[in-house]
Amino acid sequence: MIRILIADDHQLFAESLALGISAIPDLVVVATASDGREALNILKEQLIDVLIVDLEMPEVDGLTVLRSQRSSPPSIVVTMHASDEQRNAAFAAGAAAFLPKSTPLGDLAAAIRAVNLGMTLRNNLTMSEILDSHRQPVLDEIASSLTARERELLTKMAEGLTSTPELAEALFISDKTVKNHLASIYHKLSVSDRASAVVEAINRGIVHTSS
Amino acid sequence: MIRILIADDHQLFAESLALGISAIPDLVVVATASDGREALNILKEQLIDVLIVDLEMPEVDGLTVLRSQRSSPPSIVVTMHASDEQRNAAFAAGAAAFLPKSTPLGDLAAAIRAVNLGMTLRNNLTMSEILDSHRQPVLDEIASSLTARERELLTKMAEGLTSTPELAEALFISDKTVKNHLASIYHKLSVSDRASAVVEAINRGIVHTSS
DNA sequence: CCCACCATAGGTCGGCCGACCCATTTAGGA
DNA sequence: TCCTAAATGGGTCGGCCGACCTATGGTGGG
Numbered sequence: 255m256i257r258i259l260i261a262d263d264h265q266l267f268a269e270s271l272a273l274g275i276s277a278i279p280d281l282v283v284v285a286t287a288s289d290g291r292e293a294l295n296i297l298k299e300q301l302i303d304v305l306i307v308d309l310e311m312p313e314v315d316g317l318t319v320l321r322s323q324r325s326s327p328p329s330i331v332v333t334m335h336a337s338d339e340q341r342n343a344a345f346a347a348g349a350a351a352f353l354p355k356s357t358p359l360g361d362l363a364a365a366i367r368a369v370n371l372g373m374t375l376r377n378n379l380t381m382s383e384i385l386d387s388h389r390q391p392v393l394d395e396i397a398s399s400l401t402a403r404e405r406e407l408l409t410k411m412a413e414g415l416t417s418t419p420e421l422a423e424a425l426f427i428s429d430k431t432v433k434n435h436l437a438s439i440y441h442k443l444s445v446s447d448r449a450s451a452v453v454e455a456i457n458r459g460i461v462h463t464s465s
Numbered sequence: 466m467i468r469i470l471i472a473d474d475h476q477l478f479a480e481s482l483a484l485g486i487s488a489i490p491d492l493v494v495v496a497t498a499s500d501g502r503e504a505l506n507i508l509k510e511q512l513i514d515v516l517i518v519d520l521e522m523p524e525v526d527g528l529t530v531l532r533s534q535r536s537s538p539p540s541i542v543v544t545m546h547a548s549d550e551q552r553n554a555a556f557a558a559g560a561a562a563f564l565p566k567s568t569p570l571g572d573l574a575a576a577i578r579a580v581n582l583g584m585t586l587r588n589n590l591t592m593s594e595i596l597d598s599h600r601q602p603v604l605d606e607i608a609s610s611l612t613a614r615e616r617e618l619l620t621k622m623a624e625g626l627t628s629t630p631e632l633a634e635a636l637f638i639s640d641k642t643v644k645n646h647l648a649s650i651y652h653k654l655s656v657s658d659r660a661s662a663v664v665e666a667i668n669r670g671i672v673h674t675s676s
Numbered sequence: 677c678c679c680a681c682c683a684t685a686g687g688t689c690g691g692c693c694g695a696c697c698c699a700t701t702t703a704g705g706a
Numbered sequence: 707t708c709c710t711a712a713a714t715g716g717g718t719c720g721g722c723c724g725a726c727c728t729a730t731g732g733t734g735g736g
Contacts, residue, residue: 264545264565264566265566265568266478266482266543266564266566266568266573267475267477267478267481267566270478270481270482270484271477271478271481275481332477334475334545355475355476355477355478356474356475356476356477357476357477359476359477359480359481359484362477401681401682401683402682403682403683403684411660411664412664413664414656414661414664414665416658416660416661416664417658417722417723418722418723427683427684427685428684428685428686429685430684430685430686430687431683431684431685433723433724434683434684434685435683435684436723436724437724437725437726438682440724440725445625446724446725447627447628447659447660447692447723447724448658448659448660448723448724449622449627449658449659449660449662449663450625450627451660452660452663452664453622453623453624453625453627453663454625456667512705612711612712612713613712614712614713614714615712628692629692629693638713638714638715639714639715639716640715641714641715641716641717642713642714642715642716644693644694645713645714645715646713646714647693647694648694648695648696649712651694651695657694657695658693658694658722659693659694
C-alpha cells in the first residue's frame, strides 16, 4: 500500500485525482495540500511514500518543496506546461518523475509504483518499459492464510466463474470439493457468500481485476 | 439522472473528474472528450444534460464549443486562469457557470445540479455533496443503461452488503424491490448472480473498490 | 515416525436466491 | 400531451447455496 500526498492548488484537480488514485487497490491518497507550505507541514507529520506535486503553486512553489525535501519521499512532478526548462529544473530539484497533466491516469499509477521502488523516470521511453513490469504481491496475514487452491477459486470467481459447476469444471474437482473450499474461504475472510468473498479478495489484493 | 460530458485536454483531470462524478447515483459521466471537435461530435450523437468544458483546448477551444451550442446543454466552464475577461467571455458565449479549477469538488457537484435545473450561476456559490468514481473513455452502453438505483445497489454490494435484507435496509426499500432491481441488473450485465454482477461492475468501472 | 494440514469427496437440510409473473405511481422524453 | 421507463411492492416456486459433519489419502515438519 503506497501512501500518497497530492500538492496542487487546483482543488478540482487534486481532489479528483485523489479519488481516481484511491480507486486503485494498492494506492492511497492520505492527504492533499493546496500550497507548498501545507505540503511541507504534512510531510513532517505524516508518513508519505510518494509525493505528487504541481510546480505552479502560490506561496511556496513545487520546486521549493522538492529542494527542501530532496529525496525523502520520491516525488512526481505534474504540470500542464511541460517545458524542457521545467523538466530539468524538476529533476535538478530532486524529482523522480516528471509528467504532463495530459498523462493518462493508468500511467501515473504505474509511475507511482515505479518511483516508490526507488526508480527515477527521466525519459518517457524507460517509463513505458517500467510500467508494464509492475504487479504486486504483499499479502496480509489473512490473505496468506488462504491455501493455493482457495486462491485459485477466488481468482476464478473474480473472472466471472461464480457457480459451483463452473468452478468445479475449471478446477477439475467435484462440486462437493468446491463447496468445501468455499466454506473454508468464507471462514478465513469472515464472509458468508460468494459475492462478499470476491469483494473481500479484491480489496485485500488477493485477486486482481482484469481492467 | 444527469448525463454529463467532460471536455478537457488534460487527461489526468478529465479522467479523475469523471471518476469522481459518475458513481453519484444521480450523476453520470457519459463521455469525455480531449478537444472541442470531439466534444461537438459527442454532443450531436448523445443525449447530454450538462457539459463541463475547459476553455483552453487544442483545435477547437471551449468558447467555440459554447458558441456553436449556445444553451442546448447548460455548460459549466472550468479553467485554471480565472480572469474576468475569461469569465465574461464564457458567459457571453452561453455558459451557465464559470468555475476555476481551484473550486472544491463538492461545489462542482452542486453546480451541476443547479445548471441542470436551468439556473445560471454568475457569482460564487455555497454547496455540499460528495462524489465517487468512474472511468475514462466513453462509458460503455451497458454501464450507462443501468439506472441510478441499480448502480446504488451495485455500489452497496461492492462495499460488502450482499444479502437481500442488508441491501433493503441500506436503500430503505423492501426486499421485493431489491430483488426486482437485482433481476434488472442481471439482465443488463448478462449475469445471473450477485457475485458475477459485482465482478462485472468492477471490471466495467461502474463501481470501485474501497481500498 | 507422527501429527497437522491440505485436497479430495460424500451426505443432509433449511433457507435464501433467482426466474417469472403482476400492479401502481411518477417523471421525463418524444 | 402521451407514453415509455423507472421505482416501488407483491406472489410463487424450483433449485442452488451455505452450514455442519464425516472420511480418506497425501505431504511436510518436528
